Amino acid sequence: MSRHSDTAGPRAVLRRTGSALISARARAIMSIGIVLGLGAVGTLAAWSDTATATSGTFTTGRLDIKVGDPAVDNNPTAFSTTLANPAIFPGDTVAAGLLVSNATGSVANTYTVSVVASNAALGNRLNSSVHTGLPSGSACSGAAISTVTGLETSKPFPALNRPLAVNGSDQLCISVTMTAGAQPTPALSGTITYTITATST
Numbered sequence: 001m002s003r004h005s006d007t008a009g010p011r012a013v014l015r016r017t018g019s020a021l022i023s024a025r026a027r028a029i030m031s032i033g034i035v036l037g038l039g040a041v042g043t044l045a046a047w048s049d050t051a052t053a054t055s056g057t058f059t060t061g062r063l064d065i066k067v068g069d070p071a072v073d074n075n076p077t078a079f080s081t082t083l084a085n086p087a088i089f090p091g092d093t094v095a096a097g098l099l100v101s102n103a104t105g106s107v108a109n110t111y112t113v114s115v116v117a118s119n120a121a122l123g124n125r126l127n128s129s130v131h132t133g134l135p136s137g138s139a140c141s142g143a144a145i146s147t148v149t150g151l152e153t154s155k156p157f158p159a160l161n162r163p164l165a166v167n168g169s170d171q172l173c174i175s176v177t178m179t180a181g182a183q184p185t186p187a188l189s190g191t192i193t194y195t196i197t198a199t200s201t
Contacts, residue, residue: 061107065164065198069099082135083174083192090125090180095135100162100196101169108165109198113146116154119190123151125181128192130157131173140173151192164198 068076082096100111113130117123127149133142146157162170176192 061200062105063107063109063198063200064102064105065109065111065196066101066103067098067196069097071099071101071103071169079174083176085176088178090178093139093175093177095138095140095173095175097134098172098174098194099169100164100172102164102198103167103169105198106166107200108163108168109200110161110163111170111196111198112156112162113160114154114156114195114197115148115151115192116195117151117190117192119188120152121184122188122190123153123192125179125184125188126151126192127177127179129175129177130160131175133171133173135173135175140175142173145172154195163201 066072067074068079076098079096079098083094085092085094088094102109115128117126127147128151129140129147130145131140131142132145133140135141146160148155148157164170174194
């Protein structure tokens with residue numbers, strides 16, 4: 001009588017159950033190994049890099065308008081001594097040159113001019129004009145640019161908006177004329193201030 005393997009007995013059942021458990025355990029161990037392996041690969045692949053880009057140098061522009069020759073910031077001596085009259089009468093005119101320059105600035109600009117007399121009663125009797133060029137005697141010989149009538153309060157010269165390039169200059173002639181009126185008593189005295197205001201363009 002030949003011997004046949006027992007495929008349905010208790011031993012066979014135990015053998016198949018043991019094989020299944022061992023197989024499941026082996027699969028679990030392999031799965032953990034795969035997960036750990038992927039984790040290790042991910043850590044090794046975390047590369048990083050940086051790069052920088054630096055601009056060129058930035059320097060602020062300089063807006064620096066000057067008046068007079070040689071150019072100064074305020075009150076050029078030649079202007080203050082020439083534009084004066086110790087005994088002005090109605091109809092009298094006095095003129096002086098005023099050089100406006102951008103020799104020390106680093107940006108182009110446009111400038112305006114305003115005027116006011118320190119004594120309002122005197123300013124009310126005075127008119128002032130701005131011309132191109134230099135004075136000829138007691139008057140300006142160049143083309144008229146603008147006129148202000150009455151200097152009792154600060155007033156801008158209308159339509160005077162002059163461009164001034166870097167290293168550029170603009171030669172002006174300033175005139176003052178006294179209008180007609182009764183002789184004031186006591187005598188009036190005062191100065192006239194011209195304010196040049198530059199704006200970068």
